[in-house]
Amino acid sequence: MINLATYAAQAQHVIAAGQFLYGEGWSPATSSNYSARIDEQHLAITVSGKHKGQLKAEDIMIVDLAGQPVLSQQKSSAETLLHCVLYEWQAEIGAVLHTHSKAATVLTRLLADQDQLVLEGYELQKAFPGVTSHEGQVVIPIFENTQDIRTLAGQSLSYLEQYPDTPAYLIRGHGLYTWGKTMADTLRHIEAMEFLMACELELLKVAR
Ligand SMILES: CSCCC(=O)C(=O)COP(=O)(O)O
Numbered sequence: 001m002i003n004l005a006t007y008a009a010q011a012q013h014v015i016a017a018g019q020f021l022y023g024e025g026w027s028p029a030t031s032s033n034y035s036a037r038i039d040e041q042h043l044a045i046t047v048s049g050k051h052k053g054q055l056k057a058e059d060i061m062i063v064d065l066a067g068q069p070v071l072s073q074q075k076s077s078a079e080t081l082l083h084c085v086l087y088e089w090q091a092e093i094g095a096v097l098h099t100h101s102k103a104a105t106v107l108t109r110l111l112a113d114q115d116q117l118v119l120e121g122y123e124l125q126k127a128f129p130g131v132t133s134h135e136g137q138v139v140i141p142i143f144e145n146t147q148d149i150r151t152l153a154g155q156s157l158s159y160l161e162q163y164p165d166t167p168a169y170l171i172r173g174h175g176l177y178t179w180g181k182t183m184a185d186t187l188r189h190i191e192a193m194e195f196l197m198a199c200e201l202e203l204l205k206v207a208r
């Protein structure tokens, strides 16, 4: 039995996240999708095609871990499976956020010959779980964009099973996925990634 009070509370977290992320310019047009865990088997996720800065409670629906709608006839995010595999992978994940910032889009296209973004030497790396120094490397994989979300879900899961400390991944020319125990943690990861990607873009400009 799904706890509807938990669903309602998680939907409010998703709505607030959308207002913040749209306000920052990281979820333009109807891009992006957001979710929060309700219980072991269910998540609250954005309905496909909604304006993420103007989400209402009815724009957040329930799906199970297979991505099947529960208690709703609406169509969940086109990228629902990318969320589902993350919740299935780690029971402690409580929220997943996907954004489409200019930095994520441009940087992954500039790094056309790289399948990862290596962050090194930044104090802000410590915003990610388990990172205690600027001295190590934080490796963010870059997957090729595709409309085949099931394939991308499989790729992302295989990678994360091999490198479980990964805090986020990028999809080339598309955007960023990150996750956390809570919505607040996940928003922190987004902000850190946006700052770090902006720094990387500045450095690339100087190097050219
Ligand atoms: C208009 S952006 C293209 C689809 C996309 O990448 C996205 O993040 C939003 O898709 P959704 O189905 O979740 O609205």
Ligand SMILES: [Zn+2]
Binding pocket: 031, 032, 033, 079, 098, 100, 174, 175
């Ligand atoms: Zn997207």
